[in-house]
Structures are given as C-alpha cells and as structure tokens.
Amino acid sequence: MSGAAIYIQRDLKISDVQIEILLGMINLFSLVGSCLSGRTSDWIGRRYTIALAGANLFAGAILMGFSPNYAFLMFGRFVAGIGIGYGAVVASVYIAEISPASSRGFLTSFPEVGFYFSSFLYSIFAH
Structure with missing residues (x-):
C-alpha cells in the first residue's frame, strides 16, 4: 500500500494527512479483528475463522x-x-x-519470522 500512496493521493485528490490516516488505520482495524477472533473461532471453529479471514482480506482488496x-x-x-x-x-x-509437541514452538513462530524476514527484504530492496 505504501508504494501506491502517491498514486492514490493523485487520483483521489486527497491531502497528506488523509494518506497518513489511511495507511495508519490498518493497525487499529486489525486490532478490532484480533479482539473479535477469539469469540468467532470458538463459535464457528478455527478453520472457518481462517477462511473468514481470507474472505475478508479478499473482499477488502476488491x-x-x-x-x-x-x-x-x-x-x-x-x-x-x-x-x-x-x-x-x-x-x-x-x-x-x-x-505435534516436538515442533509446536517452531511452527507457531514461523509466520512471525516470515513476516519480519519479508519486511527486512522489503526494506533492503525497496530503496
């Protein structure tokens, strides 16, 4: 989204403050989703909640x-x-x-490591 901010600002004719709010609010919005995820996963199950997350991401992108x-x-x-x-x-x-218990720690930390590694690569190659 950061790379598209210049084009969004130009096409929609919005101010720098509006762009900052647009880019920063995703953290607040994801906080709402993370607070709702516990009850939702207890209600419909973990797999269906992951599918719901994917559907929300797809719908949000569209x-x-x-x-x-x-x-x-x-x-x-x-x-x-x-x-x-x-x-x-x-x-x-x-x-x-x-x-399994023998690989639980590695597997649960793997998404976080992947996220930070991809952020690291982006910071190197984006500039």
Missing part, C-alpha cells in the same frame, strides 16, 4: 481496488484490517492445536 473515493477506500481498509486481525491471531492458535 473494495479498495474499486474505490471511487476516500470514504469507500477507508471502508475497504476496514474490511481488510478485520481479516488481518483474524488471521494473525487464529492462524497461530490453529497451528499450535494441530502440530
């Missing part, structure tokens, strides 16, 4: 891709943020439940 204005773009970010929150919490819990 909404953001077709957004004609700032409010619609922010709504798409909200939907995607809910999916990020669901996925971040429930994936680790599900992995911990299905993995």
